[in-house]
Amino acid sequence: MKNKKINTIIVKTISYILLSFGALICLFPLYWMVSTSLMTNVEAQVAGVWWPAVPQWDNYVAIFTRFSFGRWTANTGIVVFWSVIGTLISNTLVAYGFARFRVKGSNILFMIALSAMMLPETVTMIPQFQIFSRLDWVNTFLPLTVPTFFTNPFAIFLLRQFFMTIPRELEEAAKIDGLGTFGILRKIFIPLIVPALTALAIFEFTSKWNDFMRPLIYLRSADNFTLALGISFFSSEQHTQWNYLMAASTIAIIPPLLIFFIGQKHFIEGIALSSGSKG
Numbered sequence: 050m051k052n053k054k055i056n057t058i059i060v061k062t063i064s065y066i067l068l069s070f071g072a073l074i075c076l077f078p079l080y081w082m083v084s085t086s087l088m089t090n091v092e093a094q095v096a097g098v099w100w101p102a103v104p105q106w107d108n109y110v111a112i113f114t115r116f117s118f119g120r121w122t123a124n125t126g127i128v129v130f131w132s133v134i135g136t137l138i139s140n141t142l143v144a145y146g147f148a149r150f151r152v153k154g155s156n157i158l159f160m161i162a163l164s165a166m167m168l169p170e171t172v173t174m175i176p177q178f179q180i181f182s183r184l185d186w187v188n189t190f191l192p193l194t195v196p197t198f199f200t201n202p203f204a205i206f207l208l209r210q211f212f213m214t215i216p217r218e219l220e221e222a223a224k225i226d227g228l229g230t231f232g233i234l235r236k237i238f239i240p241l242i243v244p245a246l247t248a249l250a251i252f253e254f255t256s257k258w259n260d261f262m263r264p265l266i267y268l269r270s271a272d273n274f275t276l277a278l279g280i281s282f283f284s285s286e287q288h289t290q291w292n293y294l295m296a297a298s299t300i301a302i303i304p305p306l307l308i309f310f311i312g313q314k315h316f317i318e319g320i321a322l323s324s325g326s327k328g
Contacts, residue, residue, distance in 0.1 A: 086295035093291035108296040118297060120272060121279035125258060128193045128275060132257045133250050135197030140204035140249070145234055147205065148212030149220065159209075166202040178266060188269040193260075197253070204249050211245040212238065247312045255305050276301050 085093050087104040112118045147159050181192040215238060223233045239246070261277040268274055271282075280301065283294035 082295045083299055085291055086299050088292050090290055090292050108292050112293050112297050121274050121276045125275040128190050129254055129257045131194040132197045133253050136204055136253045139198050139200045140208055143200050144205045144208035145212055148209045162205055163202050187267055192267045193263055208245055211242040215241055251312055254308055258305055
């Protein structure tokens with residue numbers, strides 16, 4: 050027993066050491082980004098400088114005063130807000146229909162919806178651009194937000210898995226009490242799938258917050274740029290302002306981190322339950 054206890058302690062100690070070492074490796078890029086954001090541009094380009102001689106806190110002020118960083122942040126917030134709203138509303142309704150209504154051909158329609166995930170995004174970019182261009186939506190936020198109101202295959206699958214786990218007895222009892230289809234969804238089902246909705250909202254938030262390709266395609270005016278696109282202003286083939294670039298990047302990662310830490314309990318629960326659900 051004594052030897053077994055010693056072996057357990059040794060194994061745990063080694064595990065903690067390896068995990069700590071792995072965590073340091075993962076956190077090093079974050080440290081490098083923050084430290085570079087506090088350097089002068091000359092220091093940032095010198096190899097072997099791991100911390101500024103005099104921290105330049107003015108770098109964080111400069112990205113707001115010398116560039117339209119505040120405007121880019123607000124634009125990103127608008128896009129993210131409507132994208133999350135559109136994703137939650139549209140996919141909840143569609144997933145609810147696939148999970149709770151048994152009609153002829155519903156499974157075939159569900160498979161067709163899932164098959165859309167097999168299409169590479171690059172295949173649909175040109176047709177979508179042509180549609181939005183004819184609608185005169187280029188250089189607006191509409192191409193970035195309106196498509197989220199027309200469902201997403203992955204989101205449908207995720208929410209359907211949750212709806213399938215809810216006992217039909219609850220639905221039948223609600224019907225006896227006089228609730229209609231939308232009343233059952235609003236008062237019974239939605240409170241029970243909060244973990245899934247939270248996970249979906251976090252996925253959509255981070256996706257839109259970090260999206261670079263679509264804003265690059267549709268946004269022309271610098272005043273309409275999102276953060277991911279605006280940050281590219283600090284870098285060019287001739288010159289890169291590393292201190293400003295890292296300061297902007299440091300601020301840009303704060304909202305996604307806060308959102309994850311606030312909703313991590315529901316997020317982890319949602320992923321765990323959806324992976325264990327039966328379709």
